[in-house]
Amino acid sequence: MKRKFLGLALLAWIAGCSPKKEFTPEERQAYEASLNAWHTRRLEDVKAPDGWLNLVGLYWLEPGPNTFGSSEKNNIVFPSGKIAEHAGYFIVQDNRVILRADNNVTITVHGKPITTEQVVFHPDSSAIIVESGSLRWNIIRRDTKLAVRLRDLDSEATKSFAGIERYPVDPAFRVEAGFEKADSSRTIDITNIVGQTTAQRSPGTLVFDLLGKKHRLDVLEGNKDEFFVIFADVTSGNETYGGGRFVYVKKPVAGEAVYIDFNKAYNPPCVFTPYATCPLPPRQNALTVEVKAGEKNYSAGSHSGNATVSVH
Structure with a gap:
């Protein structure tokens, strides 16, 4: 109990200390431990079902019907082997998105199969999660545009993630x-x-x-x-x-x-x-110094580091 109290006291001191004061070894240890715990939670969030590693598609929707499935003939092409070739279509109308599933294709919302059609986006709702097999998606709005954000809970990026x-x-x-x-x-x-x-x-x-x-x-x-x-x-x-x-x-x-x-x-x-x-x-x-603290670039995948921002 005494050790636990000491640890809490050290963390409380860190929360209010001046950065110009030198840490004692115990204070430095407590500070590093708190940051390591934060980083561990961060890695768990990245790997989570609603994290970022499993994103496998972003498809901008056009007004009216947008067909989707794994066939190249669709307006929106989902990953091959993950869903039927022709799975249905999204209808964009009056700032809403309606999903209509094809016959014999199992697509669910809140665990219940879509039998005819389902509203999967309207401006006043929270994200509506749609599922089929290992795929999970929802509609997002960016400015005036709507898009399908697609996840694969069985994604290779999640499996190979090493920190x-x-x-x-x-x-x-x-x-x-x-x-x-x-x-x-x-x-x-x-x-x-x-x-x-x-x-x-x-x-x-x-x-x-x-x-x-x-x-x-x-x-x-x-x-x-x-x-x-x-x-x-x-x-x-x-x-x-x-x-x-x-x-x-x-x-x-x-x-x-x-x-x-x-x-x-x-x-x-x-x-x-x-x-x-x-x-x-x-x-x-854009700071004009090197901030050599926090996370470095993530090197997995050729997309990493593509964006650039001038600091001058």
Whole structure:
């Protein structure tokens, strides 16, 4: 019990410590252990059924009927041997997507077979998951376009996954930052990897010193407790992914310091699959130093590292 209490106390100290203070060996050990546990959870998320390794297709839908199946004669061609040659069709109409399955093709939603037709997307619903064999898919919207996001729970990428290389843990890359709160109407333009640009709410800017320079990073809304940050740095396109990396930052609470822990910088989904639609760092979030912390580029597959972001 005493050892457990000591470990919790060390983690609590780490949460509020100044990065300029040297860690004792025990504090350093606790800090590394917390980051290793975070990284383990991260790997589990990537391999999970709703992770990124099993994405095997992204198919943009056209208005009206879109036939699908494993035959090349379809508008949307699913992987060979995974589904019937002619499985049915998606109908895009009035901002909804209806799936109509062919006879003798087993396709389910919530475990129940589709016997005639089923709405699989409408703007006010959460993701509707459709299944057939090892395939699982749902409809996503990007700007004004709709697409089928296809997963294969038996994908080779998931089976062969051996982890993500990362830099050694370095407390110097956990930095205290000031937060400049923005007007509630402030937005910044975010472009994704397929070239779509949208204005997204930005609550403010983090200001901090790193490697002898002052830097600024615009944040996006993340979740209830954290900001979401997309950034690039001088390692982008070399040791790390060319399309930048992501990091979450705890929102400021009265009386508490704000910290950016670049040891938790992680790869976007596009590192693992060409079928994701990742946001890219806005130009102002390109840091002019090497952030040798967090995840390095993922080398499996020829798609890795294709995107590039200038940091000058």
